Amino acid sequence: xxxxxxxxxxxxxxxxxxxxxxxxxxxxxxxxxxxxxxxxxxxxxxxxxxxxxxxxxxxxxxxxxxxxxxxxxxxxxxxxxxxxxxxxxxxxxxxxxxxxxxxxxxxxxxxxxxxxxxxxxxxxxxxxxxxxxxxxxxxxxxxxxx
Numbered sequence: 677x678x679x680x681x682x683x684x685x686x687x688x689x690x691x692x693x694x695x696x697x698x699x700x701x702x703x704x705x706x707x708x709x710x711x712x713x714x715x716x717x718x719x720x721x722x723x724x725x726x727x728x729x730x731x732x733x734x735x736x737x738x739x740x741x742x743x744x745x746x747x748x749x750x751x752x753x754x755x756x757x758x759x760x761x762x763x764x765x766x767x768x769x770x771x772x773x774x775x776x777x778x779x780x781x782x783x784x785x786x787x788x789x790x791x792x793x794x795x796x797x798x799x800x801x802x803x804x805x806x807x808x809x810x811x812x813x814x815x816x817x818x819x820x821x822x
Contacts, residue, residue: 680711681776687713687767689781690725695790699757701749702765703782708744710773716740716750719764720757730766742771746780761790 681687699720706712717734719725735757738750763783770776 678707678777678779683775685768685770685774685776686727687776687778688725688727688730689765690723691763691765691783692723693761693763693787695761696788697757697760697763697783697785698754698788699752699760699763699783699785700754701751701784702738703743703746703749703780703784704740704778705743705746705780705782706770707777707779708742710771711775711777712742712744712771713740713767713776713778714769714771715767717766717768718752718757719766720760721762722764723762725764730768734766744779746782749782749784757785760785 679687702716702718704713704716716738717730718736718738719729719732720735722729736753740750741748765781767776767778
């Protein structure tokens with residue numbers, strides 16, 4: 677099984693994570709022919725990325741070698757990919773074929789649970805309601821110094 681581009685040599689994958697990932701490496705397997713991707717561009721934390729967004733500067737770019745067995749791992753810049761919750765992988769070109777085929781994408785890294793801040797329902801008083809702040813009767817005392 678593989679993913680093949682329709683009529684161009686470009687492919688774009690959007691990968692959302694359920695937590696935060698420290699991405700350390702990427703493996704890409706393709707056919708041992710000209711349909712194998714020749715370049716890979718990584719973008720971090722851009723949810724719902726489309727082909728309209730691939731013109732921006734990627735976080736890291738790799739020149740790929742043909743790897744039908746998945747033996748090559750491309751290391752990422754860990755400082756840049758230490759807190760990833762969404763990864764977009766753009767393959768802009770292959771080795772000359774009209775379409776591109778990818779059999780496997782492997783991601784190496786560490787997953788941690790995301791710290792999500794839930795919505796808290798709070799009530800705030802615009803002005804104090806005296807009925808909410810009952811005090812015991814205070815008797816004034818005076819102290820005289822003679």
